[in-house]
Amino acid sequence: MxxxxxxxxxxxxxxxxxxxxxxxxxxxxxxxxxxxxxxxxxxxxxxxxxxxxxxxxxxxxxxxPEIVAHAQQLIGSQTPVHAQFSRHPYANDVAVALNRILRRELGTEENYSAIFANTGAEAVEAAVKHAELDRGLRLAALREELAENLAAARDAVAGGARVAPEAYRLVGVEEREGADGFEALVAEIERRNAEQTGRPPVLLTLEGGFHGKLVGSVQLTHNEGYRTPFAALATPSRFVPAGNAPALKAVLENERATVFDLVVEDGTVSVTERNSPVFCAFVLEPIQGEGGIRVLSEEFAQEIQRACAEVDCPIIIDEVQSGMGRSGDFLASSALGLRGDYYALAKSLGGGIAKTSVMLTRQSRYRSEFELVHSSTFAKDAFSCLISQKVLEMLEADxxxxxxxxxxxxxxxxxxxxxxxxxxxxxxxxxxxxxxxxxxxxxxxxxxxxxxxxxxxxxxxxxxxxxxxxxxxxxxxxxxxxxxxxxxxxxxxxxxxxxxxxxxxxxxxxxxxxxxxxxxxxxxxxxxx
CATH class of the missing domain: 3.90.1150.10 (Aspartate Aminotransferase, domain 1)
Structure with missing residues (x-):
């Protein structure tokens, strides 16, 4: 009724x-x-x-009943929800508990830093934002290094160093003697490097995937009905057929960005080709939920791991639906031997009561600057964190x-x-x-x-x-x-x-x-x- x-x-x-x-x-x-x-x-x-x-x-x-009793106790004791911009030890307790589980399942000693959010889509977008911040900082460092090496090469040529003939052939300009020839080489290198380092970020994901319906995450969602009306609002993704290793390699090769760098060695200036950080991230679900409950194969998971490592493309693993023990392991991806640079967890993290999520970033990639440019009003509050801690205790018990x-x-x-x-x-x-x-x-x-x-x-x-x-x-x-x-x-x-x-x-x-x-x-x- x-x-x-x-x-x-x-x-x-x-x-x-x-x-x-x-x-x-x-x-x-x-x-x-x-x-x-x-x-x-x-x-x-x-x-x-x-x-x-x-x-x-x-x-x-x-x-x-255990979660309900815990929630009632928290509310009854007037646990603060709105205490933003203060110390949150309970959030750190959740992060420590999650890392204890990740170390066990991934067989690693490296910690993951935690950024809290409210929903799965927000956690995915936080991961993408962090990955793009990291890419931008790496790109800035590369540009600075290229500029320093160019200045050193100019000084070397002015001091009598020769330019290797192979440098002209690699860059694709006519070889000429003297400073004019070198400057023509430099001009083409600078033009191409500016073009390559100025390319928009490349986001990769799998056909059939679902990562949310927010402005950014919907562009990672394969369903055209959800994505196409909003395509102009965010960077489009490149969709890779799940299980198709040749297609994965082809996409990575086609989207790869390289720059020319000048190297001075033994009185000779040469040119070398280097990767430029154009790949923002590869976002995937180990078990596609909205795509039809499709489990990623272990073989293809390992191929993604290898291919992404070769081009320094971080992997964001969306465990929003498949994580928290739903697959029979805490992370569905761990059973595939897949290790992410980022993880997104949500849904059962709140025990069916709290609305919470978390984005985890491996510390070797973590940028502390992110904490100053990303925040959320309702994230990291005491109530949701203490509920999450209770959920993790219950999953890990016995x-x-x-x-x-x-x-x-x-x-x-x-x-x-x-x-x-x-x-x-x-x-x-x-x-x-x-x-x-x-x-x-x-x-x-x-x-x-x-x-x-x-x-x-x-x-x-x-x-x-x-x-x-x-x-x-x-x-x-x-x-x-x-x-x-x-x-x-x-x-x-x-x-x-x-x-x-x-x-x-x-x-x-x-x-x-x-x-x-x-x-x-x-x-x-x-x-x-």
Whole structure:
């Protein structure tokens, strides 16, 4: 039972109408574990099994009693939220705890510095901003070094040093004797260096990726529907096909920037070619969430690591949805042997209550200047940090029992999904994922014998979500950029009974597709024969 207000609908009214057309416009009044509740016509609570899991934000479930008690204690003790520009030891405690976990999973002694934010998209943008600040500072240092070497070469030529003939050939100017020839060489070097060092930053990311919908992060999101309307507002990204090593190498080679440097050695001036820092970052998800729950292969992850190291392109790993233990490891990327220069964490970091995120930068790349040019009003407050610290303690307790539970529950859920696919290969195209971040992809239904199913094919996953909600009281949604794929991201407390209930719902919907029962799927009147 949803309360209908007499006031005009001004809060995203179009979206509300669309949800209503699918039967998803439910007002939930209570939540616990993997269950949401709404009120029936007589005011009774009606439970809904939640497999959407806050889009991955609820690894510990809705309103975990330990987290709720901790939050109540913090609020009851009047813990300050707005104490900006002061000492925040609780933020450092979270950073220390995160580094302890990263050192274990990455096998490194290098620390990562923490910048806090509120959402995953903000953490991604903070990482990109820091990477660009770092690139700009490296570029400035390179320009200064080139200028110093040029001045030294001029002094050497004035003092009688010879210019190596190969220098003219490398730069592409005609060799001439004397100062005029040298200055012609210098002029071309300066022209080309200015062109190369003045190039805009290159951002690389993967096809199918999703990194948010803010002005900058939306340009890293592959879905054109989200990105194209705002393309003029930010630097566009180069999208690399996931798993395609030759394409990755080709993009890096095509975008690579080089400069000419003058070297004086043994009375001879020569020219050498050097890389210029044009690459801002390579941004990726180890498990693409909105792209259809697609796991990056270990082989391609290692290829990205090698290729980026060769051109000094930092790697930003977006673990907003896949991190915090959801894959069965704290970082999904660590199981791939992938080490990032930056990490973005959010969602479950707040324990389902706090709205918080963090960007981590390895200290060998960290620029302290960033702290003076980037800030956030609500970031790094005591409440969200202390909640995050509690979440990390719970995940790490009992030698990582939470991660073992994710692996166990994820394997059980995956086995069930695989069984549904085996019995309905004509309906289910694929099941994939890791831990408790799993997806089930339906075959395209645009050729169905049911008109209703054919009409629903462009947004198939949402129609299925409406059916599961209406008939089975199960809540899940498709992935935003791959709408034929349903996502399953419950908490680690998922029970066998809850898995069985989902199985019943999925087998029922597969039966509807197989028999072309559009009326059963959509809840409408039976189709005319």
């Amino acid at each position: 949803n309360t209908v207000s007499a006031d005009p609908q001004l809060a995203e009214p179009y979206l509300l109408g669309w949800l209503a057309s699918l039967g998803l416009d439910v007002e939930y009044v209570r939540a616990e574990g993997n269950t949401l509740y709404y009120l029936g016509e007589n005011g009774e609570e009606i439970p809904v099994l939640d497999f959407a899991g806050g889009y991955g934000s609820l690894i510990l479930g809705h309103n975990h 030698d990582g029992a939470a991660y073992r539970a994710v692996r166990d529950r994820g394997a059980k859920l995956m086995d069930m999904l695989a069984g549904v696919r085996a019995d309905f290969p004509d309906v289910v195209k694929d099941v994939r994922g890791r831990g408790l971040m799993l997806g089930l992809e339906f075959h395209d239904q645009s050729g169905s014998g049911s008109e209703a199913i054919r009409e629903s094919a462009p947004l198939l996953g949402y129609t299925v979500a409406g059916y599961l909600m209406r008939e089975h009281r199960i809540r899940t949604f498709p992935t935003a950029s791959a709408v034929n794929t349903l996502r399953f991201e419950p908490s680690l407390y998922l029970t066998d009974a809850e898995i069985d209930r989902l199985e019943q719902g999925l087998r029922a919907v597969c039966g509807l597709f197989r028999t072309h029962d559009g009326a059963g799927l959509t809840g409408t009147a039976a189709e005319a024969a």
